[in-house]
Amino acid sequence: MEDQEMQLKVRRVADKFTESMYVLANEPSVALYRLQEHVRRSLPELVQHKTDMQSWEEQSQGAIYTVEYACSAVKSMTNSSLYFKNIDGLLRQAISLKERINNSQGRRKKAVDTGMPKEGEKLTTGM
Incomplete structure (x- = not known):
């Protein structure tokens, strides 16, 4: 009876150890899979935001140039x-x-x- 109990306990420990090893071995894979999944979902939106920001930057640079040009014109008018x-x-x-x-x-x-x-x-x- 003691041998059966001991075998049961050894089997449980071995199963737990195997399960732990399996989890430890697959944990990075699961993490990388989740990371890939997240990137796949969020990347198109991030690219769109980047494109929008670049467009806004170009428009802002144009507006800044226009304002600077207008300021210089006004300054030259005061001198005239x-x-x-x-x-x-x-x-x-x-x-x-x-x-x-x-x-x-x-x-x-x-x-x-x-x-x-x-x-x-x-x-x-x-x-």
Whole structure:
């Protein structure tokens, strides 16, 4: 009876030992399988996120360039106030000259309408 009990106990220990060895031997395989499964599921989403991020980066770089260009344009405009003052003075001169020309043309028309001689003409009488 003792031999049977001893054999049963030895068998249990041997089975437990075998099961433990089996688990230890297969544990890395199971872990690697789970890891592969996870990568297979999540990789397409990660690739999509990377693509989106690259696109956003390109758009951001374009926007940054545009803003920097606009800032430099505004800075150069503040430095050109002297030129705008010169343009303003020239425009005022042109407007005053145009008004003088219009006034002189208006006098000539009145002279022609009233029968006054034009410059360089002699007044003739009907005799």
